[in-house]
Amino acid sequence: MLWYNAWLETRWRFLIGLALLLCSVVATVLLYPQLLKLIPLAPTNGSGELAQKIRESVELLRQYRGYVWSKWFGDNLLKMATLFAILLGTGGVLSGRAAMFTLSMPISRSRLLGIRAATGLAELFILVFIPSLFIPLLSPAIRQSYGVGTVLIHSACVFVVAAAFFGMTLLLSTIFSDVWRPLLIALAIAVVIGIHDEIFYRQPYTVFRVMSGESYFRGGQMPWGGLLLSAIVSAVMYYGAVAKLARRDF
Numbered sequence: 001m002l003w004y005n006a007w008l009e010t011r012w013r014f015l016i017g018l019a020l021l022l023c024s025v026v027a028t029v030l031l032y033p034q035l036l037k038l039i040p041l042a043p044t045n046g047s048g049e050l051a052q053k054i055r056e057s058v059e060l061l062r063q064y065r066g067y068v069w070s071k072w073f074g075d076n077l078l079k080m081a082t083l084f085a086i087l088l089g090t091g092g093v094l095s096g097r098a099a100m101f102t103l104s105m106p107i108s109r110s111r112l113l114g115i116r117a118a119t120g121l122a123e124l125f126i127l128v129f130i131p132s133l134f135i136p137l138l139s140p141a142i143r144q145s146y147g148v149g150t151v152l153i154h155s156a157c158v159f160v161v162a163a164a165f166f167g168m169t170l171l172l173s174t175i176f177s178d179v180w181r182p183l184l185i186a187l188a189i190a191v192v193i194g195i196h197d198e199i200f201y202r203q204p205y206t207v208f209r210v211m212s213g214e215s216y217f218r219g220g221q222m223p224w225g226g227l228l229l230s231a232i233v234s235a236v237m238y239y240g241a242v243a244k245l246a247r248r249d250f
Helices: 002-030 032-041 049-062 064-089 099-103 109-132 134-142 148-175 180-199 207-212 214-219 224-247
Strands: none
Touching: 002 032, 002 064, 002 109, 002 134, 032 049, 032 064, 049 064, 064 109, 064 134, 064 148, 064 180, 064 207, 064 214, 109 134, 109 148, 109 224, 134 148, 148 180, 148 207, 148 214, 148 224, 180 207, 207 214, 207 224
């Protein structure tokens, strides 16, 4: 029953996210031939940091592997996984008309929150991995290929970091009883992190560069330090949420 209640609470966020990501990955793959025709028109002259970034982007797009990493794992999936990790974490067990009834059931609050967290993480896992696996399936349609192993590695990086955003929102949802404050605070934090990463984009271990698996893409090495830190943050946020819910009076 608890699993079913958690599914009912999050199902529309999950289903909408899955539909959007599936449409996005199909468009990402099928538009590559058209983008190849536009690459010769891109300006590559000039000096300065902006011109350097344009040249780097153009070089990435010339190869299918670089295009997929740049447009999917480093952009579309990264942003949408962060957004839906926050949306799935919002609500927790305190919001909704049935919240007091659920908390009054003969079950520990830690188990109740654990089921809610496990449901959200399972949905997030599906949102990250299933659409990404369409890349090797659709690539032959445009006479390209992409390895399943590479998809799994990059998807794992996205999932681990996105899980930290999920844990943060879950913690905020045990502090605030409404839906909007956890959502808006988590989104604001994500935006600040994105701005920071854009300013310091040459640093190897900024949050979203770890999330995209850039070090693996460029040098064949996984960002183990950043992934481990993200997993620790997720665990700390979860146990913080359990402790906060256990001490809260209603």
